[in-house]
């Protein structure tokens with residue numbers, strides 16, 4: 274209930290801000306954790322995640338992200354979105370571990386519903402989505418990138434990308450897996466999911482997790498030039514083709530959303546899983562020394 278009210282407020286506040294800033298030509302609207310800048314005639318929006326320190330996808334961040342996408346989807350002048358990060362060196366650390374640890378089942382269910390919602394909206398978007406991956410992109414961060422039509426990644430060996438859930442003692446849900454298989458093929462996905470592989474850029478390119486590597490300072494300009502190429506295709510044929518390619522994967526979740534929420538809630542509530550998450554969080558802390 275509280276979240277629905279927050280959502281209405283955000284939509285309203287966002288549109289007021291959007292109107293005010295349209296005066297400058299380039300329009301922008303911002304929630305606390307997501308900044309969207311649109312650039313008039315080209316019909317392209319740049320969406321920047323800014324949930325420091327690591328752009329983890331907290332419930333608030335997911336909600337703001339979903340609302341921003343919804344607004345762009347409803348704006349018929351917008352045909353494409355470049356998804357990137359404002360946090361230096363991090364695209365997104367993925368789902369927020371603190372939303373999945375030490376909470377109650379109702380919270381897990383609410384959180385998962387929102388994860389599903391963002392995924393469905395991103396994956397089935399009619400807009401052209403290009404990710405400009407300017408930092409580390411584990412698990413849910415990789416998921417965001419995989420939803421895009423094209424992935425440009427900064428060629429910095431410090432950055433890795435992949436579905437690493439098994440390293441945390443948890444399991445990537447079937448719809449994460451389906452999208453991975455669609456992107457890199459069954460054999461590679463099978464191996465990478467079991468090992469929880471986080472691919473450095475060159476390997477990510479080789480296996481097909483990303484489409485192109487560029488020097489870090491060129492990620493944004495490359496994403497723009499890729500977008501220009503995709504914008505040259507008529508929307509209706511591109512959209513119908515995208516829908517044809519993605520519908521079965523999206524429908525697979527749509528038809529069992531409630532069961533998937535229940536499955537997540539009971540899995541994540543298990544003592545053994547909570548213990549694994551606790552150990553992983555401790556490891557993250559210790560890393561700092």
Ligand SMILES: CC/C=C\CCC/C=C/C(=O)SCCNC(=O)CCNC(=O)[C@H](O)C(C)(C)COP(=O)(O)OP(=O)(O)OC[C@H]1O[C@@H](n2cnc3c(N)ncnc32)[C@H](O)[C@@H]1OP(=O)(O)O
Nearest residue numbers: 329366367368369370371409411412413443444537540557
């Ligand atoms: C049936 C289905 C069941 C389950 C399905 C669940 C699917 C789950 C999907 C996920 O996305 S799980 C999340 C996976 N993410 C990770 O494994 C990333 C973990 N983080 C890192 O590896 C690193 O933090 C980093 C992203 C590479 C950044 O490293 P850096 O050195 O720059 O930062 P640092 O590690 O010091 O972190 C700063 C701060 O942020 C906290 N943190 C990091 N990641 C997360 C996260 N995903 N959620 C919440 N918090 C996170 C970290 O603990 C530090 O906190 P502190 O300052 O309080 O110590």
